Amino acid sequence: MDKFTTLTGVAAPMPLVNIDTDMIIPKQFLKTIQRSGLGKNLFDEMRYNPDGSEIPDFVLNQPAYRQAQIIVAGDNFGCGSSREHAPWALLDFGIRCVISTSFADIFYNNCFKNGILPVVLPPEAVAALMEDARNGANARITVDLENQTVTGSDGRSHAFEVDPFKKHCLLNGLDDIGLTLEKVSAIDSYETHAAQSRPWV
Known part of the structure; x- marks a missing residue:
C-alpha cells in the first residue's frame, strides 16, 4: 500500500449527505476481487447516463475535477x-x-486499510473547504497527516484527530499484510523453533 504523508491536490466538492457505498460503487460491479479497474465505475449512476454517456453536471465529469x-x-x-x-x-x-x-464506521476503517485518509472536521471547517473546493483546479487543498492539518488555498488551517495506530499505518504504507510482514523475523524464529521441538507436527 502506498504511504500517505502530505497531499496537495484538487478537491471535488460533493455536498450531498448520506453518500452510501452503493452510490460510490453500485452492486453490479462487486463481482471482481481485483482492486484495480473499479475507478471507471466510481459513482457510476451519478456519472453516466443509461447509454454510457457522461452526465456533464456531475462534479467528477467537469474538467476542473477530473484529476481530483x-x-x-x-x-x-x-x-x-x-x-x-x-x-x-x-x-x-x-x-x-x-x-x-x-x-460510517466500516467504510472509515476500510479507508485506512486501503491507503485512503478519511478526515473528520467540524461542520464550519467542512463548509469552508467546500467553498474553497468550488473554486476549481486553481484551489488546491493540502492535507498533512504528520501534523494532522488540512489547509485550504486561502491559507486557513484546520486540525483533525486520527487514531495513532491508523496514522502509523498510513504514514508507513502498512496494510494488514504489511503489518504481518513487520513481524517476519519473529514468525520465522517461531516456525524454526516449532519445527525443531515438534518435528511430528
Missing part, C-alpha cells in the same frame, strides 16, 4: 452496506483523501 485527489463531502459519507470495493474504487480513480463531518 480529494473529496469534500456532506455528512455520513460511506454509509449503507459494507463493501471494501468502495475504497477500492475511490483509490483506483485517484482519490487519496475524503473530508467530511462524519463517516
